[in-house]
Amino acid sequence: MIRPVIDVRDITKVYGDGDTRVRALDGVTLQxxxxxxxxxxxxxxxxxxxxxxxxxxxxxxxxxxxxxxGVDVSSLSDEQxxxxxxxxxxxxxxxxxxxxxxxxxxxxxxxxxxxxxxxAERRRRAMFALDLVGLADRADHxxxxxxxxxxxxxxxxxxxxxxxxxxxADEPTGNLDSHAGEEVLAVxxxxxxxxxxxxxxxxxxxxxxxxDRLIRLFDGRVASDSRRxxxxxxxxxxVLS
Numbered sequence: 001m002i003r004p005v006i007d008v009r010d011i012t013k014v015y016g017d018g019d020t021r022v023r024a025l026d027g028v029t030l031q032x033x034x035x036x037x038x039x040x041x042x043x044x045x046x047x048x049x050x051x052x053x054x055x056x057x058x059x060x061x062x063x064x065x066x067x068x069x070g071v072d073v074s075s076l077s078d079e080q081x082x083x084x085x086x087x088x089x090x091x092x093x094x095x096x097x098x099x100x101x102x103x104x105x106x107x108x109x110x111x112x113x114x115x116x117x118x119x120a121e122r123r124r125r126a127m128f129a130l131d132l133v134g135l136a137d138r139a140d141h142x143x144x145x146x147x148x149x150x151x152x153x154x155x156x157x158x159x160x161x162x163x164x165x166x167x168x169a170d171e172p173t174g175n176l177d178s179h180a181g182e183e184v185l186a187v188x189x190x191x192x193x194x195x196x197x198x199x200x201x202x203x204x205x206x207x208x209x210x211x212d213r214l215i216r217l218f219d220g221r222v223a224s225d226s227r228r229x230x231x232x233x234x235x236x237x238x239v240l241s
Contacts, residue, residue: 002033002034003067003069003070004031004032004033004034004067005032005033005036005068005069005165005166005197006030006031006032006055006066006067006068006166006199007031007065007066007067007070008028008030008031008054008055008064008065008066008067009029009065009067010027010028010063010064010065011025011027011028011029011054011061011062011063011064011065011066012025012027012061012063012064012220013047013050013054013059013061013062014062024047024050024220025047025050025051025054025061025220025221026047026219026220026221027221028047028051028064028217028220028221028222029222030215030222030225032166032197032199033197034165034195034197035192035195035196035197036197036198036199036212036213037188037189037192037197037198037200037210037212037213038198038199038200038211038212038213038214038215039201039202039207039208039209039210039211039213039214039215040052040199040200040201040202040215040217041202041203041205041208041214041215041216041217042216042217042218042223043218045219046217046218046219046220047217047220047221048201048217049201050220051217052168052170052199052201054066055068055089055166055168055199056085056089056091056168057073057076057081057082057084057085057088057089058085060073060074060076060081061074068084068088068089068165068166069088069165069166071084071088086111086114086115086162087115087162087164088164088165088166089164089165089166089167089168090156090158090159090160090161090162090164090166090167091159091168091170092152092156092159092168092169093155093172094170094171094172094175095175096143096148096151096152096154096155097155098143098154098155098158099143100143100144101142101144102142102143103139103140103141103142104130104135104138104139104140104141104142104143104154104157105123105126105127105130105139105140106126107143107154107155107158108126108129108130108154108157108158109123109125109126109161110158111158111161111162112125112161112162115162126139126157126161127139129157129158129160129161130154130157132157132160132191133153133154133156133157133160133187134153134187135150135153135154135157138150138154147180148175148176148177148180149176149179149180149181149183149184152172152173152175152176152180152184153183153184153187156172156184156187156188156191160191160196165197166197166199167188167191167197167198167199168198168199168201169188169198169199169201171202171203172184172185172200173185173204173207185207185210188200188210189210192212212227212228213225213226213227213228214226214227214228
């Protein structure tokens, strides 16, 4: 039996005490299977950022269990959480978070450098990841020499380079114009069509509609969880071809 990439079991997350006590998540249960493309939406204060932090091993639930690729992150030490983040999760953030005055390929290599991968293997894998997002010919360019959309595609390559179980994207088009945003979303569509598991945090309905599954949060609970025909598997957009 194939285990899910994410298995969240009745988790809560409580911040503060007494009058300042806030229940950010309240009994959330969900699973994400391998190859899923999931969008998480909800208004401000719905709990989506808290859920993202837990799924990304940036935080742990107050109660309940969160298993990432079979590992219960609730039981991990800070050091073990850091290892899980590096090995199991590829992050894509709204702000790109690339290192200035550093080439695209060196930015992509960083997660492998942290894990002690040898230089030649780092370079090979980083170039392969850049090729996946259509930027192998920009490997030597620094972030200031790239457009916003290209910078985000470098960030996606960096997220992919460790071959993570989960690609976690937080508002990945939030700093991009519509054309660049469409290019980035096309890359994510193609990556999912190739089998990558993606969880996308967004507040935009048209972006959430691209996913095969849409989870809506409200007041820390799952308000709805719906699926549609997985368009990406049948009609990849061609960015990775």
